Amino acid sequence: MTRPYQPLNGRTPSVKDVAAAAGVSLGTVSNVMNRPEMVASVTRERVERAMTQLGFIRNESARQLRAGTSRTLAYVMLDGSNPFFHDVAQGIELAAEDADLSLFICNSNGRADREDVQLDRLMQQRVQGVLITPVNPDSPTLDEVSRRGIPVVIVDRVRETGGFCSVAVDDVFGGRIALEHLVEKGHTRVAFIGGPDSIGQVRERLQGAREVWDELGLPADDLVHLPTAALTVSEGRSAGERLAGLPARRRPTAAFCANDLLALGLLQQTIGSGQRVPEDLAIVGFDDIDFAAAAAVPLTSVRQPRQELGRTAARLLIDEATNPMHVHEQATFIPELVARASTATR
């Protein structure tokens, strides 16, 4: 591990240093890195030896500046505290890895202003593409990014207008199968727990539930909507308290929660207050995160293909970035119900 050639004082070595050490020109060193097939194997080895000897590490900013193309994707997720989005991110990362791209993970925490800041940064970095689960899919900032030639793929949402690829799950259908399952189990008074309404997923899951309810001719009043301020465990708990506070003859025998975090909170509150699940209250969640199956009463949930969602989104993005014949595509996945103990027949 000796280093015979050491003319640089502290500076981190550049291609120029490597070229000097190997006795070739700048261009040749670059060729060794970018089109090794067109440099003679003997020189190539010489250059490679010089590289490891000097501990050369390519400067990505310079590469990107000159080549005009970046090697990183970014995913802006909606809520870092929800494992669902990490599973999506995991899927994205797998696809990025295959394409030898880096992935930049950011988090808007559900705030539109943070989202704008993140997008602005990403534009400055000239990332190759942006995947995003937006606070609001119609945000003009997204158009701005796209107009600048940076491909954008919307994840877990769809956008009616404008040229965007998107990957989503049919949330209305998801709401339908959740409710159908509960009705099948004999429930005729059901709560829908979820909010705020500004979140599209919540609106659509509720819509699907209502559709089924109406089609079966059940009284609208018996599908109770308990709104929440966020899709979190603690909001689920407090919804549980409100539920328990209802007069017994009005109280639902089942709850459909807009996501699993709410469902877990509800489950905890219900059991903690001495009631039984599913005997006193059946619960259906949404997303089927890993913790759903791992709950003390394993949770029935509407499964989204989380990782697949991410992988598909990344593939669409990469296609848009590299294939000039690309046409925008709205991929829709069909969710499926995973029945577990929390809705088992009594």
Next chain:
Amino acid sequence: MTRPYQPLNGRTPSVKDVAAAAGVSLGTVSNVMNRPEMVASVTRERVERAMTQLGFIRNESARQLRAGTSRTLAYVMLDGSNPFFHDVAQGIELAAEDADLSLFICNSNGRADREDVQLDRLMQQRVQGVLITPVNPDSPTLDEVSRRGIPVVIVDRVRETGGFCSVAVDDVFGGRIALEHLVEKGHTRVAFIGGPDSIGQVRERLQGAREVWDELGLPADDLVHLPTAALTVSEGRSAGERLAGLPARRRPTAAFCANDLLALGLLQQTIGSGQRVPEDLAIVGFDDIDFAAAAAVPLTSVRQPRQELGRTAARLLIDEATNPMHVHEQATFIPELVARASTATR
């Protein structure tokens, strides 16, 4: 929103375009961005107007190339599926935000080879600093990064040798208070569930547990070590099965799990097989992730100050990167026991 000046055909505008549009020189535009106080307010406004008119967005690669300094930190986390690390990341992000830095989140998934790949990429990007929860804190790649002048802070681990800042929790102490709590509750046969041994946190938590056990003069055989292949929910479940398979008179009445994911798996398996927690088996976890409190039987756990851990680590990193008088520091936090229902007195 008209755009009177439009001499660029599709190209994204550069400082040069802005300078031309505003009728000033390159240098002045740069000054507007980097030292606005030294340009006359009338010209400053003119330049700013030109910027918004053209939709100028600074090219970060060029900035970084010339200035030699990047504006992003990176966190390489050990296990993306463990919420603990996301809470740490959240803390880092807060501190990065304060310093107006971007955060690059990567994931080694516990594999040393992936970790090396990520670190290599980060060196290419010339990030300003790296925070990492390493697979192995003595990895030579970490020295390599550091030797290249990129500050490294080790998170949730310590490293004996070499100049690194680190931020960690006293895991031995954590193991001690977990065991003390169980002994206090009257348990005299306890299982330690966790593995693999290659993970330092596991070793130290077990060590703390053993210390207490020995100091109290309890028979070593009554502290049973059930090894696991990973720190996951499903490994926790399978450990639960092994536990249940022990002959009744040898079976522990309490379990201390190396992290909360294991504890949640164990909890689920125990309840699912008809036993009661804590009556038949008391459980203590480690980390105190949000799901611990939200479990159906709320989990007693050793709390790490997750977000604080991240924030402190980021502060140390930023200090190392910007303060020439920086001296390395090993910050150690003392964990505390949060007692909940899973160990309540019978």
Next chain:
DNA sequence: GCTAGTGTTTGAAATGTTTCAGACGCCGTA
């Protein structure tokens, strides 16, 4: 011995910024 062709290497230009020494214009003072 000349030519064409092939495979390899070279050198200069270009990318978009920041930096810094110096130029410029203006004012007040000697």
Next chain:
DNA sequence: TACGGCGTCTGAAACATTTCAAACACTAGC
């Protein structure tokens, strides 16, 4: 009138890489 000082602005150099037309060294064919 000359001079220094001050506030503002300029222009060229530098950063580390990629790209590409052109140069070069050989070989084979005539």
